[in-house]
Amino acid sequence: MATAVEEISANRHYNGYNRRYKHRSTVLGCDMTFTVYFPPAAETGKVPVLYYLSGLTCNDENFIQKSGAQRAAATRGIALVAPDTSPRGLGVEGEADSWDFGVGAGFYLNSTQEKWRAWRMYDYVVEELPSLLRSTAPFATSLDVDQASVFGHSMGGHGALVVGLRNPQTYRSISAFAPVCHPINCPWGVKAFTGYLGEDRELWKQYDACELLRSFSGPVRPPILVDTGSADKFLQVQLQPQALEAAIQETGYSPATMRTQEGYDHSYFFISTFVDDHINFHADVLLPGK
Numbered sequence: 541m542a543t544a545v546e547e548i549s550a551n552r553h554y555n556g557y558n559r560r561y562k563h564r565s566t567v568l569g570c571d572m573t574f575t576v577y578f579p580p581a582a583e584t585g586k587v588p589v590l591y592y593l594s595g596l597t598c599n600d601e602n603f604i605q606k607s608g609a610q611r612a613a614a615t616r617g618i619a620l621v622a623p624d625t626s627p628r629g630l631g632v633e634g635e636a637d638s639w640d641f642g643v644g645a646g647f648y649l650n651s652t653q654e655k656w657r658a659w660r661m662y663d664y665v666v667e668e669l670p671s672l673l674r675s676t677a678p679f680a681t682s683l684d685v686d687q688a689s690v691f692g693h694s695m696g697g698h699g700a701l702v703v704g705l706r707n708p709q710t711y712r713s714i715s716a717f718a719p720v721c722h723p724i725n726c727p728w729g730v731k732a733f734t735g736y737l738g739e740d741r742e743l744w745k746q747y748d749a750c751e752l753l754r755s756f757s758g759p760v761r762p763p764i765l766v767d768t769g770s771a772d773k774f775l776q777v778q779l780q781p782q783a784l785e786a787a788i789q790e791t792g793y794s795p796a797t798m799r800t801q802e803g804y805d806h807s808y809f810f811i812s813t814f815v816d817d818h819i820n821f822h823a824d825v826l827l828p829g830k
Contacts, residue, residue, distance in 0.1 A: 545676055548573070554614035555580040558604055567668045568627040569658050574669065575600045577610050578682060581617035588687035588826040589673070590819070591711075592622045593665065593703075595694030596728070597644045600624045603693070606808040612819035618826060619683050623669055625696070627658045640728055641735055647723070648699030649747045651736040659736055662747075666703050666710070689762075689822040691715040693811055694774075697766075698723055701749035701784075708760040713825040715765040715818045717811050718772055721784035724748045728778050750787040764788075764796040765821045767814050769804030 549560040556579040565572045581587050590613070592603050600622045603609070613620050626646035632655065635642035646661035670688070673679040690711045692700035697719025704714030723729025724744045733744045745751035768781045775781070781798060788796045804810040823830070 545672065553577065553610045556582065556610065556614050558610070560600070560604075563672065565627075565664060565668060567660050567664045570627045570629050572624055572627070572664070573600050574621065574623040575604045576622075576679070576683075577604065577613055577620040579610075579614045579617050579619060582619060582682040586682060586684040587617050587619050588689070588823075589619050589621055589683050589685055590822050590826070591665065591688065591690045591700075592620055593648060593690065593692030593696030593699040594622065594625050595692070595696045596625075597639050598625050598696075599644070602808070603811075606812065607815050608812045609815045609819055612816040612823075616819060616823035616827065617830070618819065618823055621669070621673070621683075623665060626661060630658055632656070632658070641731055645695065645732065647695060647729075647732045647736065647747070648702060649733075649736055652743070653736055653738055656736050661699075662703065665699070666707060687712065687826050689713040689715075689826055691717075691818055691822065692719070693717040694779075694806065695720055695728070698729075698747075698749065701764075702747050702752065704762055704764075705749060705752040705756060706746070708758060708762050711762055713764075713822045714762050715821055716767070717814070717818075718768050718774070718779055718806055719749070719766060719781075719784070720779060721766075722748060722750045722780045724751065725783070726778045726780060750783050753784075753787040753791050753793055756791065756793065761793060761795075763821075763825060764793070765799075765818060766797070767799045767801055767810075767817075769806065769810045770800050770802050771804060772806045772810075774806055 545563045651659040674685045697716030704711040
């Protein structure tokens with residue numbers, strides 16, 4: 541059970557509020573921060589929740605400060621919830637030796653390796669954080685956690701695809717900016733999965749969107765939207781959107797939309813350009829007819 545939540549900052553924005561919080565995570569064994577954008581509609585009733593999962597080296601503030609997503613979220617009446625990307629402050633040997641593993645690089649999985657036992661961002665995002673929002677003031681009276689969707693960028697795009705596809709009853713829609721589509725077959729993913737999950741590649745498949753699509757079953761299929769920039773320097777080696785598109789075509793997963801945005805790179809300039817599309821994509825599912 542999560543402990544009390546402390547508000548550490550608040551900023552008025554598009555007639556709503558960005559509010560940053562700290563709490564003690566029992567899943568991760570450390571203090572964690574997360575930020576919620578409450579749209580104006582949250583002042584008079586419960587609003588749906590859209591989780592945003594950030595990429596490598598990021599924390600909960602990057603998206604909130606750089607994306608400009610609050611304008612569309614305010615207009616459509618959707619709360620944005622941005623968690624951090626890994627445990628912090630545990631002092632694990634080697635946790636900060638590289639930017640693509642350890643601190644800031646949780647990959648939204650549950651580590652099976654003893655050294656990295658605290659790296660359980662999948663359980664934090666899917667279970668602990670929603671439970672906290674559902675049961676704790678001020679969230680319980682303003683957020684409809686049972687009406688939720690998920691999106692993210694890069695490592696967080698991978699995370700959004702994974703948690704969405706593994707929990708289709710929980711997340712009504714899924715989208716991603718420049719996701720790591722096939723991590724069991726790219727350098728970032730191989731490094732992270734080897735370190736967190738060990739050498740058994742069969743265990744890796746549960747955290748790979750392409751493999752999850754190939755094993756997907758059940759009547760509920762959350763719609764998917766993926767945007768990638770043609771000028772992204774990580775496109776071919778790390779992101780591999782062609783692998784995701786092939787898995788979608790192979791399995792007939794629908795509805796799923798893959799878009800290539802000409803000339804755009806991996807940055808928040810790219811995200812901020814198309815973030816309204818993603819907010820509206822999710823709002824159309826979460827708030828049909830509004």
